[in-house]
Amino acid sequence: MSPTSTGEASTTIEAVVRGIAADHRAHRGALLPILHAVQEALGCVPPEAIPVLADELNLSRADVHGVVTFYHDFRSQPAGRTVVRVCRAEACQAVGAGRLVDHLKDRYGMSLGDTRYDDSVTVEQVFCLGNCALGPAVQVNGRLLGRVDEDRLSAILDKAVAQ
Amino acid sequence: MSASTAPVTVYVPGDSAAKSVGADEVADALRRAAARAGKPIRLVRNGSRGMLWLEPLVEVATPNGRIGYGPVAPSEVDHLVTAGLFEGADHPSRVGLVEELPWMATQDRVTFARVGVTDPLSPNDYLSHGGLAGLRRALDMSPADVVEEVTDSGLRGRGGAGFPAGIKWKTVLGCVDELKFVCCNADEGDSGTFADRMVMEGDPFLLIEGMTIAAHAVGATEGYIYIRSEYPDAVATMRSAIEIARGQGWLGDSVLGSSLSFELHVRVGGGAYICGEETSMLESLEGKRGEVRAKPPIPAIHGLFGKPTVVNNVLTLTSVPTVLANGAQAYQQLGVERSRGTQVFQLGGNIRRGGVVEKAFGVTLGELVDGYGGGTRSGRPVRAVQVGGPLGAYLPTSRFDLPMDYEGFLAAGAMVGHGGIVVFDDSVDMAAQARFAMEFCAAESCGKCTPCRVGSVRGVEVIDRITAGEHRDENLALLEDLCDVMTEGSLCAMGGLTPMPVRSAITHFPDDFLARDPSAETATAHTSARTDGMP
Numbered sequence: 001m002s003p004t005s006t007g008e009a010s011t012t013i014e015a016v017v018r019g020i021a022a023d024h025r026a027h028r029g030a031l032l033p034i035l036h037a038v039q040e041a042l043g044c045v046p047p048e049a050i051p052v053l054a055d056e057l058n059l060s061r062a063d064v065h066g067v068v069t070f071y072h073d074f075r076s077q078p079a080g081r082t083v084v085r086v087c088r089a090e091a092c093q094a095v096g097a098g099r100l101v102d103h104l105k106d107r108y109g110m111s112l113g114d115t116r117y118d119d120s121v122t123v124e125q126v127f128c129l130g131n132c133a134l135g136p137a138v139q140v141n142g143r144l145l146g147r148v149d150e151d152r153l154s155a156i157l158d159k160a161v162a163q
Numbered sequence: 164m165s166a167s168t169a170p171v172t173v174y175v176p177g178d179s180a181a182k183s184v185g186a187d188e189v190a191d192a193l194r195r196a197a198a199r200a201g202k203p204i205r206l207v208r209n210g211s212r213g214m215l216w217l218e219p220l221v222e223v224a225t226p227n228g229r230i231g232y233g234p235v236a237p238s239e240v241d242h243l244v245t246a247g248l249f250e251g252a253d254h255p256s257r258v259g260l261v262e263e264l265p266w267m268a269t270q271d272r273v274t275f276a277r278v279g280v281t282d283p284l285s286p287n288d289y290l291s292h293g294g295l296a297g298l299r300r301a302l303d304m305s306p307a308d309v310v311e312e313v314t315d316s317g318l319r320g321r322g323g324a325g326f327p328a329g330i331k332w333k334t335v336l337g338c339v340d341e342l343k344f345v346c347c348n349a350d351e352g353d354s355g356t357f358a359d360r361m362v363m364e365g366d367p368f369l370l371i372e373g374m375t376i377a378a379h380a381v382g383a384t385e386g387y388i389y390i391r392s393e394y395p396d397a398v399a400t401m402r403s404a405i406e407i408a409r410g411q412g413w414l415g416d417s418v419l420g421s422s423l424s425f426e427l428h429v430r431v432g433g434g435a436y437i438c439g440e441e442t443s444m445l446e447s448l449e450g451k452r453g454e455v456r457a458k459p460p461i462p463a464i465h466g467l468f469g470k471p472t473v474v475n476n477v478l479t480l481t482s483v484p485t486v487l488a489n490g491a492q493a494y495q496q497l498g499v500e501r502s503r504g505t506q507v508f509q510l511g512g513n514i515r516r517g518g519v520v521e522k523a524f525g526v527t528l529g530e531l532v533d534g535y536g537g538g539t540r541s542g543r544p545v546r547a548v549q550v551g552g553p554l555g556a557y558l559p560t561s562r563f564d565l566p567m568d569y570e571g572f573l574a575a576g577a578m579v580g581h582g583g584i585v586v587f588d589d590s591v592d593m594a595a596q597a598r599f600a601m602e603f604c605a606a607e608s609c610g611k612c613t614p615c616r617v618g619s620v621r622g623v624e625v626i627d628r629i630t631a632g633e634h635r636d637e638n639l640a641l642l643e644d645l646c647d648v649m650t651e652g653s654l655c656a657m658g659g660l661t662p663m664p665v666r667s668a669i670t671h672f673p674d675d676f677l678a679r680d681p682s683a684e685t686a687t688a689h690t691s692a693r694t695d696g697m698p
Binding site for chain 1: 179180182183184215216218351352353354355356357360392393394395396428430431432433434435436447448449450451452453454468509510511512513514517518540541549553583585586587588591596599603606607609
């Protein structure tokens with residue numbers, strides 16, 4: 001990205017963030033809904049958004065940074081185009097979630113938390129998707145899948161990489 | 164309209180667990196097949212009946228009742244329709260009258276009475292199946308009488324702590340303040356639990372009704388439902404239901420024409436397990452880091468934004484309408500000892516027939532796991548079950564006689580928690596499970612208190628040393644000491660209960676904590692000797 005476009009990008013980020021903050025002005029303790037909306041709009045909560053939010057909400061930058069970094073959901077850089085979240089909690093462990101984690105490593109060289117070099121896919125761990133009777137559970141771009149085995153996970157990954 | 168042209172009502176669950184195994188595709192295939200056959204159908208996306216191993220479970224309304232087919236794969240739909248699915252005809256996938264299946268018929272469906280039966284977002288369905296009876300009765304009573312009714316019912320917090328709901332409400336009612344809140348904890352993060360999700364997706368008006376009754380009982384005007392972000396479908400359903408309820412006059416100014424004003428909002432969590440702890444949830448609702456607060460002051464007096472606040476779990480609040488509709492006495496009659504009413508047990512993990520079993524307290528662990536659950540999905544013997552989420556105890560099959568009630572489980576060094584039961588077969592490594600409990604605590608600790616934040620990290624290290632055979636006895640003693648510190652010194656249940664799965668694993672499955680490599684014990688001695696002599 002050229003220096004000029006970075007400048008334009010920050011202006012855009014500021015405008016977007018101020019707009020979202022304005023939409024939530026009537027709500028009590030609105031920082032979390034605002035952060036979700038920012039991430040929805042920008043794909044992440046970029047560091048440039050933090051001073052803007054601090055200004056809008058009359059908080060210190062440290063306060064806002066503290067909240068953003070506390071919650072696993074908020075990322076400082078956009079995720080890959082497909083986000084695959086593998087449940088690692090007990091109920092899914094009992095039916096082979098560990099094998100899915102190993103499969104990602106063995107076949108795709110990806111550990112949970114990684115984004116592929118071409119930004120096609122991000123794989124993450126999640127603790128419980130509420131699908132404990134039909135595990136192993138995986139969430140693909142917000143869509144819940146049950147009884148996922150290595151083959152099905154490969155199909156998901158291969159499709160994501162091809163897109 | 165003649166019988167042949169009247170549309171047949173077909174139910175395909177819209178529950179996210181059902182959708183996770185193809186319910187949307189089945190619904191689409193049914194619509195196409197019906198169109199091709201020129202057969203008018205009314206397709207209802209109901210909640211799930213909770214027989215999750217049968218999902219996608221298609222039900223067809225017949226003059227004799229609802230006939231089920233399951234599990235139905237999208238590719239089988241055309242064949243099923245040709246075979247006469249719309250008429251309820253015989254087929255290998257046909258399970259018969261759903262209500263009469265022993266798995267369903269022997270349950271005490273109170274909270275889950277409507278889940279899977281109705282269209283979750285249809286106000287008419289809600290009313291025609293007994294909805295709002297509890298709220299109507301409550302609005303005719305004084306707040307103090309409503310609180311007394313809830314107290315008399317013996318209803319205790321279903322989130323895990325089991326605190327009497329009526330006592331909590333009474334405290335909030337007794338606080339004088341213009342602004343009070345009702346907060347629903349729908350941050351169902353415990354592995355093995357999914358009942359909150361299912362009731363929110365399958366009968367959202369019930370939660371709204373329960374919260375509205377609570378608002379009337381304590382004098383609250385605003386409510387929040389804090390739903391975890393891992394549940395996007397529940398978030399969407401609750402938001403739609405709130406809009407519909409507002410339109411029906413069930414929420415907003417003058418609820419059902421009464422003097423009660425109550426506004427309800429959905430808030431979405433941020434992927435932090437700790438926000439299921441009530442004070443951490445309140446911090447999060449205030450837009451802060453989800454760090455636990457010290458108690459006292461209790462949230463009932465000093466809760467959300469410092470105001471008196473009722474914080475209850477989804478299952479507690481969804482039990483309230485029944486208590487009010489049928490009276491405390493009827494609810495009280497179910498259950499045993501000081502555990503009254505029903506608990507929604509959730510069977511998960513390596514289980515053949517997983518799903519939701521709502522039974523009166525007192526049902527045994529074995530009846531649930533072997534009876535309803537039918538043992539493991541893998542077909543191997545059950546070795547351990549974890550009851551009550553990641554902070555609950557691991558129990559061997561020799562404890563299957565334990566009746567499910569709060570005090571009974573406590574006496575056995577375990578907890579009922581939120582009613583989740585996760586089954587493991589004999590391939591499970593219990594030392595690995597104990598290690599995971601510590602690892603999970605390290606990942607999800609809010610960081611406020613040291614026993615939890617640091618203790619969990621040390622716990623992982625000590626367990627690693629034990630299984631590596633390094634000074635096993637000393638390290639087991641150290642782990643025991645660490646568990647003591649975490650139990651006694653942590654600010655909340657996260658650090659305070661993490662020792663429960665760890666200790667129960669050691670107590671019931673000690674062999675799993677032997678050194679992995681049989682020669683490791685001797686190797687350790689050699690290692691230290693070698694270290695001295697080697698560069």
